[in-house]
Every structure is written in structure tokens, then in C-alpha cells.
Amino acid sequence: MSSASTPVRVAILGASGYTGAELMRLLLRHPHVRITALTGERAAGKPVAEVFPHLAPYDLPALTRIADVDWTGVDFVFCGLPHGTTQEVIAALPAHVRICDLSADFRLFDVATYAEWYGHAHKAPVLQETAVYGLAEMARDQVAGARLVANPGCYPTASLLPLLPLLRQGLIAGDDIIIDAKSGVSGAGRDAKQGSLYCEVAEGMHAYGIASHRHAPEIEQSLGWAAGRTDLRVAFTPHLIPMNRGMMATTYVRLKDGATAADLRATLEQTYAGEAFVKVLSPGVGPQTRHVTGSNLALINVFPDRIPGRAILVSVIDNLMKGASGQAVQNFNIMHGFDETLGLDVIPVFP
Amino acid sequence: MSSASTPVRVAILGASGYTGAELMRLLLRHPHVRITALTGERAAGKPVAEVFPHLAPYDLPALTRIADVDWTGVDFVFCGLPHGTTQEVIAALPAHVRICDLSADFRLFDVATYAEWYGHAHKAPVLQETAVYGLAEMARDQVAGARLVANPGCYPTASLLPLLPLLRQGLIAGDDIIIDAKSGVSGAGRDAKQGSLYCEVAEGMHAYGIASHRHAPEIEQSLGWAAGRTDLRVAFTPHLIPMNRGMMATTYVRLKDGATAADLRATLEQTYAGEAFVKVLSPGVGPQTRHVTGSNLALINVFPDRIPGRAILVSVIDNLMKGASGQAVQNFNIMHGFDETLGLDVIPVFP
Amino acid sequence: MSSASTPVRVAILGASGYTGAELMRLLLRHPHVRITALTGERAAGKPVAEVFPHLAPYDLPALTRIADVDWTGVDFVFCGLPHGTTQEVIAALPAHVRICDLSADFRLFDVATYAEWYGHAHKAPVLQETAVYGLAEMARDQVAGARLVANPGCYPTASLLPLLPLLRQGLIAGDDIIIDAKSGVSGAGRDAKQGSLYCEVAEGMHAYGIASHRHAPEIEQSLGWAAGRTDLRVAFTPHLIPMNRGMMATTYVRLKDGATAADLRATLEQTYAGEAFVKVLSPGVGPQTRHVTGSNLALINVFPDRIPGRAILVSVIDNLMKGASGQAVQNFNIMHGFDETLGLDVIPVFP
Amino acid sequence: MSSASTPVRVAILGASGYTGAELMRLLLRHPHVRITALTGERAAGKPVAEVFPHLAPYDLPALTRIADVDWTGVDFVFCGLPHGTTQEVIAALPAHVRICDLSADFRLFDVATYAEWYGHAHKAPVLQETAVYGLAEMARDQVAGARLVANPGCYPTASLLPLLPLLRQGLIAGDDIIIDAKSGVSGAGRDAKQGSLYCEVAEGMHAYGIASHRHAPEIEQSLGWAAGRTDLRVAFTPHLIPMNRGMMATTYVRLKDGATAADLRATLEQTYAGEAFVKVLSPGVGPQTRHVTGSNLALINVFPDRIPGRAILVSVIDNLMKGASGQAVQNFNIMHGFDETLGLDVIPVFP
Incomplete structure (x- = not known):
């Protein structure tokens, strides 16, 4: 288990979409997380306040391009890039970085099935073999030890x-x-x-x-x-x-x-x-x-x-929660031996 | 076929609900219809403008109680009363009045099935035997000759x-x-x-x-x-x-x-x-x-x-249209030998 | 007044937007109109059914590019092009064509004010002088005689x-x-x-x-x-x-x-x-x-x-109606001496 | 300041409305609060799960009637009763109970103005004189010492x-x-x-x-x-x-x-x-x-x-938050010398 005194340094790739915003909402309240990088290719250079005004009051780094991330300051990546663009990005990450990928890129374990449905050959078949399908309640043990978790679709x-x-x-x-x-x-x-x-x-x-x-x-x-x-x-x-x-x-x-x-x-x-x-x-x-x-x-x-x-x-x-960012944080917690509910004790908002 | 020069005099019972408003919208543009009575027990005495402000600009009678309708001035009834209250009202209508009933009261032809689902014995079983289930495209001939059409549910x-x-x-x-x-x-x-x-x-x-x-x-x-x-x-x-x-x-x-x-x-x-x-x-x-x-x-x-x-x-x-008031007007047209689209040539409103 | 027996042949420029759809909805029910051309630069070649599925059941020409319209078959143009692109298009129309322009291009009569607010010099200042601002209830006489009516903003x-x-x-x-x-x-x-x-x-x-x-x-x-x-x-x-x-x-x-x-x-x-x-x-x-x-x-x-x-x-x-296409049809009626409500006797849809 | 080790025992009167649900959402995450009573006259006897299914997973008392609350187990009351019914209820509370009232009953300090706008004489004019208008940022000192805070309208x-x-x-x-x-x-x-x-x-x-x-x-x-x-x-x-x-x-x-x-x-x-x-x-x-x-x-x-x-x-x-329940919790915090953000560090939910 990670020590509570040293926060996990997290990067969110593709932070300008709705799942990115949701990850920020959750991780800002996570006791063992520090968000150190946010990427958005088109929004690079902009502060979060401009991309997501509802997060303006919170302390978050500005968006950058993936190419500009300093990976020595990152322990963990949440990857919310569009389907199809993710494989090469994740394959290029340094070995010390663990990943929860919210795209569909590593969810289909048969690369032939992937090719059939996504219209091109899988670009990281070796990495695919190491991925764990992170339906949290069903795969806790595998998720705990994984480097790369494929977060299930909604x-x-x-x-x-x-x-x-x-x-x-x-x-x-x-x-x-x-x-x-x-x-x-x-x-x-x-x-x-x-x-x-x-x-x-x-x-x-x-x-x-x-x-x-x-x-x-x-x-x-x-x-x-x-x-x-x-x-x-x-x-x-x-x-x-x-x-x-x-x-x-x-x-x-x-x-x-x-x-x-x-x-x-x-x-x-x-x-x-x-x-x-x-x-x-x-x-x-x-x-x-x-x-x-x-x-x-x-x-x-x-x-x-x-x-x-x-x-x-x-x-x-x-x-956006159990169907995406919430389950991703749940998997993050499992991967670090944290209580599964950290950052996730959010009571539903009604109406 | 009714003569185009003598409009059919129509009453809408239960005119203060959404299907009632929709019937008015359609019948106001029907070339062979004159609306002569509108009923609403709780809204009796009110002008339509008060119950449905969107119909304020149009010439319509004020709402009355059913008991106060002069049936000598009514040829046809659209009945939009709540389920269960309709049977006795329709059973009491004078013989010259034809009816399209939008409630569920005459839709189930087996009165035992009716009793099972609606929790009480059918109150007009003889009338029920004469009713026609008006899924218009499937039952034109029967509808044409019916006195009482049970308009299908949505x-x-x-x-x-x-x-x-x-x-x-x-x-x-x-x-x-x-x-x-x-x-x-x-x-x-x-x-x-x-x-x-x-x-x-x-x-x-x-x-x-x-x-x-x-x-x-x-x-x-x-x-x-x-x-x-x-x-x-x-x-x-x-x-x-x-x-x-x-x-x-x-x-x-x-x-x-x-x-x-x-x-x-x-x-x-x-x-x-x-x-x-x-x-x-x-x-x-x-x-x-x-x-x-x-x-x-x-x-x-x-x-x-x-x-x-x-x-x-x-x-x-x-x-509210093909699922209720629109199909009811379609059945009305069939019952009178009118072109089926009279009053119904409304182009969808999008967005 | 135009003869009721010869319909006005109408083109809608920029027919793939919401005001275009609304014009079609109204003009399809107008007794003195035949729609002979619809344009949409990006949608050229497509049937209306593809651009506006709610209009699929109706008989309408396919979309074309403006350059491909045969103006000998057009008496009147409704112009729903984006602001700024309209001036040159309208200036190039043959003289026999009358126009109701739904854009902002001819609404400001002081071309200096236009330039200040729209960021470029007016491209058809002479035409601008002939335009009539068509707030229908306030400018009936001018509208009646105009060749070019600038339909007011919503x-x-x-x-x-x-x-x-x-x-x-x-x-x-x-x-x-x-x-x-x-x-x-x-x-x-x-x-x-x-x-x-x-x-x-x-x-x-x-x-x-x-x-x-x-x-x-x-x-x-x-x-x-x-x-x-x-x-x-x-x-x-x-x-x-x-x-x-x-x-x-x-x-x-x-x-x-x-x-x-x-x-x-x-x-x-x-x-x-x-x-x-x-x-x-x-x-x-x-x-x-x-x-x-x-x-x-x-x-x-x-x-x-x-x-x-x-x-x-x-x-x-x-x-989209009194604020755009409805008032445009009202102006069209005034320009042709028609009853002002032709094509516009649409009862509000509620809820 | 209250001791962190002894939670404030809170009752919510009129808990079956939206402001009641919102108070529960906030107070369930407040470190110094224990909810000991919830009232709802018509919903008395029902578990919260039935009244607000979104709160089903959380540990909350069932609803009771106000008359059945044991006030010895209550330190603080949030009062969300309908306007007009609140004065007598609050006047009857034991002296040790402090109150934040979300109704309008104690907001108008001139009882003549109250009578003019609410149609009846104020029923607790003496209590009214002690009330503090709790626009939190403007009245912190008064709120801190008040027994009865009138929470401002939205x-x-x-x-x-x-x-x-x-x-x-x-x-x-x-x-x-x-x-x-x-x-x-x-x-x-x-x-x-x-x-x-x-x-x-x-x-x-x-x-x-x-x-x-x-x-x-x-x-x-x-x-x-x-x-x-x-x-x-x-x-x-x-x-x-x-x-x-x-x-x-x-x-x-x-x-x-x-x-x-x-x-x-x-x-x-x-x-x-x-x-x-x-x-x-x-x-x-x-x-x-x-x-x-x-x-x-x-x-x-x-x-x-x-x-x-x-x-x-x-x-x-x-x-429902700064306009009602959120500001009420903020006032509660001020009244107890707590950090003003306790229970309120909720990041906006978008979209």
C-alpha cells in the first residue's frame, strides 16, 4: 500500500472531456492524490478555468500537450483519450507509470475482434496481453496487481x-x-x-x-x-x-x-x-x-x-461515474491498496 | 357521408386534460366540425383561455359540467374522461350520439379480463359488446359502421x-x-x-x-x-x-x-x-x-x-396524436366517411 | 395580387438550418406556393429526408448548391444564409426575383453602423438602400412594395x-x-x-x-x-x-x-x-x-x-416563427397581397 | 466552539422536501453532526429510502411527526416547514435548541410588513426580535451569537x-x-x-x-x-x-x-x-x-x-444550496464556531 503521507502523483490525459472533468472532481477530494499534469492537445496552454469554469475555484495545473508532460513527476495516468488514439500513447509511457485507461482500446482481448470492430489492427498487442478488464467488483485481485487496467465501458x-x-x-x-x-x-x-x-x-x-x-x-x-x-x-x-x-x-x-x-x-x-x-x-x-x-x-x-x-x-x-470516471477511481484505489471508497463517497445529487 | 355543408357538432368530455387540448387543436382546423360543448367537472364555468392559455385566441365554448350539456346540439362525443368513470357516462348518452372513447373503458372485450385489471366489474357490458377497437389502419370497416369506437392506448x-x-x-x-x-x-x-x-x-x-x-x-x-x-x-x-x-x-x-x-x-x-x-x-x-x-x-x-x-x-x-387524439380524429373521419387526413395534415414540429 | 391559380415559385437558400426547416413546414401548407429549389452548400445532393427526417413524408426537391439553381424557375427567395455571406448572393440574384432575407445583412440601414458591428464594410450598399425592414405590423405598406425585405431579428x-x-x-x-x-x-x-x-x-x-x-x-x-x-x-x-x-x-x-x-x-x-x-x-x-x-x-x-x-x-x-420564418412568410404574404395568415394558421402545440 | 468529539445532534423539520434532502446530503458528510430526528407530517413513519430513494444507502432515522420528537436528543434544528406554519413550531421549541429557519417566517423584521405580505399577523413577534437575518458573508458576528437565524431566501x-x-x-x-x-x-x-x-x-x-x-x-x-x-x-x-x-x-x-x-x-x-x-x-x-x-x-x-x-x-x-440548505449549513457552522466550509466542500457537478 502506498503511504498516505506521499500522495500519488496523477496525470489525466485527455482532460478536456467530460470524463476528465469528472476525474478532477473526484481526485481533488481524494486524500492520497496530487494532480500534477492535465493534457488536452487542442486546449494546451489554457487554464482549467477556461475549459471547465465549474472547476475555476480549485487549484489545478494548466493543460499541456502530452509531449510536454514531465513523466518523472507522474506515478499514475488516467487516460481519457479518444478511442483508437490511446494505444500508441500508452505504449510510449515510461515503465514506472501505472495506467487506468478509460478508452475502449484495451478492452477487447482478442485483437482480431478489435480489428473487426474498430477497423484497424491493434497497435499494441503485447501491451494488450498484460491489460486487466477492470469491472471492479468482479476482478479485484487482478486489478490490484495490474499495471494497465482497461476501464469497462458504461x-x-x-x-x-x-x-x-x-x-x-x-x-x-x-x-x-x-x-x-x-x-x-x-x-x-x-x-x-x-x-x-x-x-x-x-x-x-x-x-x-x-x-x-x-x-x-x-x-x-x-x-x-x-x-x-x-x-x-x-x-x-x-x-x-x-x-x-x-x-x-x-x-x-x-x-x-x-x-x-x-x-x-x-x-x-x-x-x-x-x-x-x-x-x-x-x-x-x-x-x-x-x-x-x-x-x-x-x-x-x-x-x-x-x-x-x-x-x-x-x-x-x-x-460518467460507475460507467467511467468513478469506476476508474475505484480501480485506482484497488491498484494502490486504498480503501475502495476514497474520493468516491459522493452522495447522489437530487433533484 | 355527412354533407360538408352541415358540420358535425362535437362535444369533448374531459376537455381540460392534454388529450382534450390536442383534440381542440385538431378539430379547430377540421373543415366539417363545429365544437359545441366542452366539459370539465372541476373547471366548469371557466373559459378555455384560462385552462389552456395557448388556445386563448380561438373561438371555443366555455367549459361546463357533463350534466349541463344540451345533447340535442351534439352529434358526436370525444370522451377523454379518466379510466373507470367513462362507462356510466357513455351508457347514458342519447342514442343519436356517436362516440370515440379515448379512455381504456371499452378496450378490453372480455369483461372478466377488464375486472381483473381494473379492479371492478364492468359497468356497461352490453355496450361493450357493440364497441369497436379502433386501431384505424387495421379496423377501418368496423370503425366506419360503429357507434362506439374504443380508441387504442398509446x-x-x-x-x-x-x-x-x-x-x-x-x-x-x-x-x-x-x-x-x-x-x-x-x-x-x-x-x-x-x-x-x-x-x-x-x-x-x-x-x-x-x-x-x-x-x-x-x-x-x-x-x-x-x-x-x-x-x-x-x-x-x-x-x-x-x-x-x-x-x-x-x-x-x-x-x-x-x-x-x-x-x-x-x-x-x-x-x-x-x-x-x-x-x-x-x-x-x-x-x-x-x-x-x-x-x-x-x-x-x-x-x-x-x-x-x-x-x-x-x-x-x-x-398525444397517433397515440390518442390524432387517432381519435382519424377514427372520427372514418366513421363519417371523410377523407382520413382531414384535420390531421399537421407537419411535425422540429426542433 | 398574384393569381391563386399560378403558385409563386419559391427557393429557400440555406435550407439546411432550423429556419429553413420551419419555412418548409409553413410553405408546404401555403395554398399559393410551390417550392422549386432548396440550397445547402454542404448538403448539396442530399434529399430533404436525410437533412430533416421529420420532412421525409413530404414532396420536396433535393438540396442543391446556389450556383446550380435555375433562376428562371424561381419568383421568390427566402434567404437563410449565415450573416455576412448573404450580401453578395442577393446582389447577384436576377431582377425578377423578390427576396425576404432572414439574415442580419440588410437590417442596419447605416452602413457605418453595419461595419462597426459586423467587422467589415457592407458589400451591397446600393441594394441596402432599397431594403425594407419588415417588422410586419409596423411596415405593411413599405413591405408590400418592396423587392427586398430584411426580416427582423428574433x-x-x-x-x-x-x-x-x-x-x-x-x-x-x-x-x-x-x-x-x-x-x-x-x-x-x-x-x-x-x-x-x-x-x-x-x-x-x-x-x-x-x-x-x-x-x-x-x-x-x-x-x-x-x-x-x-x-x-x-x-x-x-x-x-x-x-x-x-x-x-x-x-x-x-x-x-x-x-x-x-x-x-x-x-x-x-x-x-x-x-x-x-x-x-x-x-x-x-x-x-x-x-x-x-x-x-x-x-x-x-x-x-x-x-x-x-x-x-x-x-x-x-x-423560429414570429422571430424568423413565420414573420418571413407573413412578409411574403404582404408582398403578394395575400391574406396575411396564409400558411400561418398554425395553432400552438402544447405541451 | 463545540468539541469535535461530541457531535451536534440535529433535527430537520420538514425533511420530505427538496431543501430537506439537500440538508441530509450535506450533513451526512459533516464531521461534527449526527442527524437524530427527521420530521414530515404526511410522511411520518416512512423510512427516508421511501421518501428519497437516492438517500437509501445512508444511515438515517425514519420520519416522525414533530409532536413525536424527543427534544432532549436534539441540539439544533433546521426548519424547512412551509411559510406560515413555522412561527408556532419554533416558538414552542425548548430553550436549549438553536435554530436555522429556512422558511420566510422570521425574515421580515417589521411585523407590519410581514402581515401585509403574508396576509396574517405574525404569531411570534417577540421571537422575531431575536432573529438574525443570516446572509452569511454580511452578518457573521450576529449569526455567531444568535439562537435563531432566519436563512435568507434564494x-x-x-x-x-x-x-x-x-x-x-x-x-x-x-x-x-x-x-x-x-x-x-x-x-x-x-x-x-x-x-x-x-x-x-x-x-x-x-x-x-x-x-x-x-x-x-x-x-x-x-x-x-x-x-x-x-x-x-x-x-x-x-x-x-x-x-x-x-x-x-x-x-x-x-x-x-x-x-x-x-x-x-x-x-x-x-x-x-x-x-x-x-x-x-x-x-x-x-x-x-x-x-x-x-x-x-x-x-x-x-x-x-x-x-x-x-x-x-x-x-x-x-x-437549493447557497440559496437554501447550503447557506443554512454555512450559518450552522458559524453558529458553532466551525470552519465555515465543513460539510460544504462539494465541487459542482457538471454536466
């Missing part, structure tokens, strides 16, 4: 938390998993895109990436591990919802071996009994995204379906 | 438009239909309920009535007819989305007999080829609720699923 | 409707007019800008262009005319509000000569008594933007202030 | 922070202060009112209580003190904005004695130089409500006006 986190324990225990069928997922707009990032404009997003909703979203293979990879098969395929439909934050997965599963929805709920309750961040709600209570806003919590529950032999799983997270 | 309309033709033609399985539905907040009505407050609804989402929503038996009734069975059950999960209007159904189906998603799409295209209000989008284009706002349009499409042998149906409507 | 329209009659009649002071204005996000246009992203706009508000917004000199120009002075200056603070449409001006004025708020209200009532689109609400009733959404209406009212000798004017419009 | 807080120092120093005129204020919807409370429904509030805005809002006399009371006069009147127009949280005041002032906007800004910078929660932004930077969401911060700035001799003040707060 949709996979929301989907896998209820599904993995159930599939691993053989309570649900693996060939009939239907995930209808919904996300707030911050998941689309801070780049200026017409599709993310207020007028294109507010007061309406739609599905996107139907049966073709890149989080599908990520979900299938974990479920396949749990089920012991490589050909597992899920129905996965993400929807864009007019809200800043929040993510919900409504998942339809077929029960195995006479299992009931109550059995599923009991299993999840048992699995997550000691967890700080994953809560199984009381029977019949439906999770709402607004009840986790700003926090690292995941709320889940199980409901019987009207179709005999089926059940419905509901899970919600804050996509 | 969720059933959005769900059934893509499902019914596919099930009737045996292209999809009837025992594995999963409807993940999403609605704007106006579907919850205008009554002052804490759960509908801005602060309880904005910037978040949740499922409600999971596997227990009253629109499930309504959907199952129509699908059961199409499939020729009475025990058909669907998974149906409604979600509340922070937007005024809009409804979306993402429906997961199992294909039969080697059918493909493309076959499904072709069938829907053929079914709705001549329809004014139902549009099958180009292959791959996802419907968005914001593209039908304010109009009577339904947009649908079909997508292949990642799970072999499955497909995904997507359909959107404006819940 | 903020000036909302502000001037209540102010002009009061200033002209000497009821309020000209040196102490304070306009606190608020706009929905569609006023910022459809270009992909970070500042217009949902996450940068929703759930918050701010002022912008404080004492430096380009609509200030436009407002001052008209007020100066009314007051007979050239040095009139107003306080004008626009705010960005998280809503798609809607504009409100809360205007604080000093009363002259013992005038009262009731006097002001009576004067406005008299001024707008016969107007189809401008309504003075009943005493004490506050205008709301949501009550004009989608319509060409302006609602105004006057309130006494707590500070003796002052009054408060409140006015609301839909910024 | 609008007065936002308005007075920039105005008070300027008026006190004679930089602005007192007879021409125009406050155009804007509030998020949570300011309207959690009661089920039609006017607060999502569909009545979203996608639109309006002014309310024009020249008749109860915060006007509260603002005038403080400004009158600063100016040394009792007849000071302000123009004050509140607007309802479709956002959960956030409050903004755009205030138009007349400069005195050759003062400039820069002078005003310098004065505010000096006044608030050492403050933890009030920040004067860099010249030209406009405060945005979204940059203080969830925090106790107030951001202010000053801009020159186009009208010579005038300036514009802009201030933003989170209405």
Missing part, C-alpha cells in the same frame, strides 16, 4: 453487473439475452457534433447503433467468459435519452432449470452483499437513474416477466 | 402497428415477444401528482409498471386475435422519459420459418404502402420520436438482431 | 412589438429602456458548436453578449426612428434558456408625463386590436413562451412596477 | 450579494435597482401542483409574481438598511426556467458619482477576496448557473451597460 458496466453472477451460476440461458439500454447525452462526449446539439437531442429519443454498437462485443466477451463459450451473442440496443447523465439497462433473460426471478434476486443480493457501490433494491422497487446522479452507485433489481420462464433485470448507473 | 398503438401484420402472416413467434417501450411525460396526464413534477421527471428515467401495466392485456388481446390464441403473453416494460411528447417501442421478436428481418420489413412496407400516417423508413434508418412531434405519423423499421433467428422492430409515434 | 421583434407604439406616442422615456431577453437554443442555429451541445445547455442558464449583442443596434435603430433621435441606446441582455423554442423579453421602462401602466396596456391593445398575430393578454395575465410554440403569435402585456414611475413590459414569441 | 441571496456592498459604499443609486431574476423549478417545492408538472414547465418559460413576489420586501429590507432609508423599492421580476436547480439575477443599476463598472467590480472583488463561497469572475466572464450546481458557490461579475451611467450585475447560485 453500457458493459450497467449490463454486466446483474448478468455476470446469474450466468456464472447457471441461472439464466446464454443464448437469449436481450439488453435494451438507455444513456444520457454526456456519453457522446464533448466534441461538437450536430447529433449532440441540444435541439437534436432534447424532447425526443431514438435508438442508435442497433445491433452494431461497439459495446456489444465487449459485453459478449465477459458473458462468454462467464458461460464458458466464445460464440455467445446478445441483443443490445442503445438509446439516447435527453438527460445529461444516467444509464439504464433493461435486460430480458430466459430462466434455466426452474429458476425464478426471486432466485435471481437472491443471488444478486448475496453477490453484492458487502459491496459499497452495488445495491440490490427491495423487492418490487424499480431503480431510477436520477437516484445515482453524481455518485458511483449501481442500483439493480429483478422482476418476474409475464412470459413464463422469463425475468427482467433492471440496472442503473451514472454513466 | 403503447398498444405503437406496439401493434409493426407486430400485428407480422404475427398475422406467421413471420414471428407469438410466445417470445418482448416490448421495451418508452413514453414522454404527457402520457401521465395533467393531474397534479408528485411523480409527474418537473423535478421528479427531468434529467433521469425509470421503468414503471414492470410486467403489470394495464396496456399489456390490451396488447395481448390484439396479438391473440392475430395469432388465433387466447393465452398469448408479452413482455412489456414501459419507461418514463423526460420529454413532453413521444413514444417509442423497441420490440424483440423471434423469426419463424427462416424468415429474415428483410422479409419483415418488406411485409410492413407492403401492409402500409397506401397509408397516410404509417411510414416504413428506408433500410437502416432508425425512427426518432422527435420526427413525429405534433403529427399523426407512425414511423417504423426492422433491424436484424445479433442473436441469430431474431429481429428488432422499432416504432415511434407522438403519444 | 430579439428585435420580441422587443419592438411592445416598445415601438409606446415610444412613438411619447408614453415612455427613450433613455432608460432596459431589455432583459431570453431565448431558446434553436436561435443559436444548427451548426455543430460546443456551446450548443445538450450537455452545455441543458439544466442551466447564462447571459451572453452582455451589452455587446448585434441585435442591440438593430433595436436602437427602430427605437431611434420612433423617438426621432439617433443616439438612443438600450440596455439589452440576452440569456440562453434550455428549451428548443421560445423567446421572451422582460422590458423595464420609465413612464412619461404621468402615464400609467394601464395607459400603456390600453395603447398596445388599441394598436394591435385588429392584428391576427399580436395579442395583448387580459390585465394581470403573464405571457408564457410555451403558449406560442409552433405558431406565429406574439403575446404581450404590461405590468405596474414597484418603483414609482416605472412599468414592465412582457412579450413572448416563438423565435 | 432570490434575496442571489440579488443581495452583489448589491449590498455597492449600495453601502454609495457606488450605485438606490432608487433605480432593477432585478430580473430566474430560478430553476426546485424552488417551487415538492408539493404536487399542476404548475410544477413537467409538461407545464419544460420547454418554455414565463415570469411570475411580477412586482408582487414576497421576496421583494425581503430584498428591500436589506437594501434599505444599506442605504439608510426605509422607502427603497426595487423592480423585481422572477422567472421560472426549465431546469432543476440554478438561480440567476441580472441586475441593472445606475452608477453614482462618476463610478464605473470597473469600480463596482473592484469593490466586489475586495469585499469577497477572502470568501470561500463567493467568487468574482475575471473581467468579461459571464457566470453560468450550471457551474455552481450542487455547490455552495456564488459567482458574480459586473459589466458596463450600453446606456451611459449604468452597469449590469450578474450573479448565480444553486437555489
